[in-house]
Amino acid sequence: MEWSGILVILSVLFTVCIAEEKEHVLTLDHTNFTDTVSKHNFIVVEFYAPWCGHCKKLAPEYEKAASILSSHDPQIVLAKIDASDEANRGLAEEYKLQGFPTIKILRDGAKKVQDYNGPRETDGIVAYLKKQAGPPSPEIKSKEDAARLIDEKKIIVVGVFPELSGEKFEKFIVLAEKLRADYDFAHTVDAKLLPRGGQVDKPTIRLLKPFDELFVDFEDFDVDAAEKFIADASIPIVTIFNKDPENQVYVSKFFNGPNAKALLFVNFSTELDAFQSKYKDVAAPYKGDGLSFLLGDVEAAAAAFNYFGLKTEQAPLIIIMEKDGEKYLNAHVKPDVLASWLKDYKDGKLKPYVKSEPIPEVNDEPVKVVVRDTLRDLVLNSGKNVLLEFYAPWCGHCKSLAPILDEVALSYEKDSDVLIAKLDATANDIPKGEFDVKGFPTLYFKSASGNLSQYNGERTKEAIIEFIEKNRDKPAAQSEYVQADSTTSESVKTDSAKDEL
Numbered sequence: 001m002e003w004s005g006i007l008v009i010l011s012v013l014f015t016v017c018i019a020e021e022k023e024h025v026l027t028l029d030h031t032n033f034t035d036t037v038s039k040h041n042f043i044v045v046e047f048y049a050p051w052c053g054h055c056k057k058l059a060p061e062y063e064k065a066a067s068i069l070s071s072h073d074p075q076i077v078l079a080k081i082d083a084s085d086e087a088n089r090g091l092a093e094e095y096k097l098q099g100f101p102t103i104k105i106l107r108d109g110a111k112k113v114q115d116y117n118g119p120r121e122t123d124g125i126v127a128y129l130k131k132q133a134g135p136p137s138p139e140i141k142s143k144e145d146a147a148r149l150i151d152e153k154k155i156i157v158v159g160v161f162p163e164l165s166g167e168k169f170e171k172f173i174v175l176a177e178k179l180r181a182d183y184d185f186a187h188t189v190d191a192k193l194l195p196r197g198g199q200v201d202k203p204t205i206r207l208l209k210p211f212d213e214l215f216v217d218f219e220d221f222d223v224d225a226a227e228k229f230i231a232d233a234s235i236p237i238v239t240i241f242n243k244d245p246e247n248q249v250y251v252s253k254f255f256n257g258p259n260a261k262a263l264l265f266v267n268f269s270t271e272l273d274a275f276q277s278k279y280k281d282v283a284a285p286y287k288g289d290g291l292s293f294l295l296g297d298v299e300a301a302a303a304a305f306n307y308f309g310l311k312t313e314q315a316p317l318i319i320i321m322e323k324d325g326e327k328y329l330n331a332h333v334k335p336d337v338l339a340s341w342l343k344d345y346k347d348g349k350l351k352p353y354v355k356s357e358p359i360p361e362v363n364d365e366p367v368k369v370v371v372r373d374t375l376r377d378l379v380l381n382s383g384k385n386v387l388l389e390f391y392a393p394w395c396g397h398c399k400s401l402a403p404i405l406d407e408v409a410l411s412y413e414k415d416s417d418v419l420i421a422k423l424d425a426t427a428n429d430i431p432k433g434e435f436d437v438k439g440f441p442t443l444y445f446k447s448a449s450g451n452l453s454q455y456n457g458e459r460t461k462e463a464i465i466e467f468i469e470k471n472r473d474k475p476a477a478q479s480e481y482v483q484a485d486s487t488t489s490e491s492v493k494t495d496s497a498k499d500e501l
Helices: 003-020 033-037 053-069 086-094 122-133 143-149 167-179 223-233 245-256 268-286 302-308 335-346 372-380 396-411 461-471 477-484 486-495
Strands: 026-028 042-048 077-082 102-107 112-115 156-160 184-188 204-208 215-218 238-241 260-266 291-297 317-321 327-331 385-391 418-424 442-446 452-455
Touching (some): 042 122, 053 077, 204 223, 215 223, 238 268, 260 268, 260 302, 385 461, 452 461
Parallel strands (some): 026 077, 042 077, 156 184, 260 291
Antiparallel strands (some): 102 112, 156 204, 442 452
16 A cells, blocks of 8 residues: 555544544633623533532533534533633622532523533433423323323423413413423323323313322412422422432422421331331421421431531431521430420420530640530630631631631730630531621631621731731620639639630
């Protein structure tokens, strides 16, 4: 074979390799984002951070999905933007990102923004986006359509109409468009095509579900009223929390719902039979009363136990979490006392449960450790000028700040009126109404006279000391007394690790 022929073959192979390596996910930044999304009626954007583990796991699945959807008719475009890049920070704020990765569906040139609530693996991404790119509510004309559109294991909302026109039908389509990220919708003129429920002679919203009563009908087509009906009807009387992935969608709805939440954790392998039916009987009368119920397997609930500061040895246990964060706990609970305990909760007879780490036996580092059980004594009622850091152990910014706070604390080592302290906000409850902690680290300064202010200055030793000096004042009478009688003070400190400062 001539060299020219070999070169042609190599050139073709090289071209094929390049084609195979082509990225199907568009890469956006602040310079091309607006121009790109404004040209698409439907585009999917992933806001990611290069260091994010979940983003790294999603990347190959997202790319494969983009490759498959590039041949869809019409083409479905997937894009990504590094939202951790300072240059793109404005877009991160505009789209109100709460974490990474966040995926948004942008419609009509980004005039409409919708959260992506679908799967994170290739096939699931493809199926979800094909459905999202189609009409908000497809028509069921036959049994075959019903079998294709209705998944017996999922919730679907079906509008039944004598004819596909009129005000109620139009409102249903508006409802479907509004809620399409969270629910499947369809419509039909023949209720007999549906797997559950009888024929109807007036416009009806029928919600089909794989639990409890299996279907519910609703006849109010006001969009707000229908939305509330769907939200209420799509939550089981008791949500099951175990390792079955089919239950995860209901668990997510449970935790994202507006109600107060009752969570009962038992060992499913040995205790489920004793609790399940009785718990459902107890929960049923509270449906629609602002309280949702979950029954969780201890083996699947390690993260929940960690969040509440509980130990698996305390199960069976029930905990109620209110919307404002107040919690109530009953550990080693028996099935027969569930009803009376819930009644006591409703009657306001229970004492709230407060999560706190153990009080440290030794607290001799420059930055003192505060836990929930010592917060009032060591900070709020201490009569000292206290700089308190709310931190998270995994927070990179907190780790960077730690040595700076050590230096600040050492600067005040001989000043008994000033205390530098820290509280792990992931392991201790924060009092309502006194601190506003929305991210980490969050710094508050409490003067000796009780004035509370948040520190938002530079995170340098010099800036923090300047702030303390500007805002500190004389210690309260209690601290003045402690200063005057140092012998007594030292005695108190020795006798009580709780007051060891």
